[in-house]
Amino acid sequence: MSTGTRRFPTQAELGIWRDYLETGEAVRTEMAARLHEASGLSTGDYAVLLALSEAPGQRLRSSELAATIGWERSRVSHHLGRMEKRGLIRREECATDNRGAEVVLAPDGLAAFQGATRPHLRDIREIFVDALTPAQLEAAGEIAAALRAHLARE
């Protein structure tokens, strides 16, 4: 006989939560380490370069880039500053809006991205896809969708 709405998670639920958190952490860390090892790029670098490489003219307004990869704009600014210092991207003034900046994929950035992509895709398969059965993979997608939908609804 329950007292109504349960207030706190059970031990089993807490254990799953902790597993979920810690596993995600471990997976991301391993992924980042392999990417950096193979290419010298961080996962942030890769996200930026991927977005630029797919953009028309391999250039994007800074705010479009932020929207594409889902980052805050100040985060983008800081990250682009670091990437610019390393010669991976360039920033140019925007012709149509003098406030704006256009981010351009630099040759070194393109080369690094191209060199990183195959190993990165292989790592995704090795670390994530190959670890799960097809049913688990499908379930992972549904769980992510459910969590997102729930978060958005709060």
Next chain:
Amino acid sequence: MSTGTRRFPTQAELGIWRDYLETGEAVRTEMAARLHEASGLSTGDYAVLLALSEAPGQRLRSSELAATIGWERSRVSHHLGRMEKRGLIRREECATDNRGAEVVLAPDGLAAFQGATRPHLRDIREIFVDALTPAQLEAAGEIAAALRAHLARE
């Protein structure tokens, strides 16, 4: 007819991977924001305080703390430095090993931890447990276990 071992993930697999990553990110961010809002503690602070609160005498050697929460020792050092400045913990010399440091839960730390715990557990239920069906929750646990086992085997 396949050519043998598939080298790269399919688009569907990549999509699930991206959902997995981004959702984990969003969930952690929301969790951290709520915890900080409610208590002024970061998730790192909370992990440290939880470990200390469960330790005999509410004290731990720095390296035991690192092992308990699974952090690198330099990360622990840096974090303890910040927490000590805020009066959440104290560091004392270790009687049995002059190299060692003992980390002690300070009164302010205990109070912050106690104030944080109920809202934090409620948030875990609201953000995670309530978002999933019982079957999904179970599947989440199994997926985490599979990923961890696979990672450990690599």
Next chain:
DNA sequence: TGGGCATAATTGACACGTCAATCAGCTTGA
């Protein structure tokens, strides 16, 4: 037309994390 507001992007301050180097104290074997 020009003052007020919105928007694009950057900056500074600070928290967090990793890596490599460092320091001090413990341990041990010729």
Next chain:
DNA sequence: TCAAGCTGATTGACGTGTCAATTATGCCCA
């Protein structure tokens, strides 16, 4: 016993992330 090496912990440098403030430009309408 004492030099060499191991271990516990800290530090510094730097990359990363957030928030709040700032700068500069565009836009709108009284």
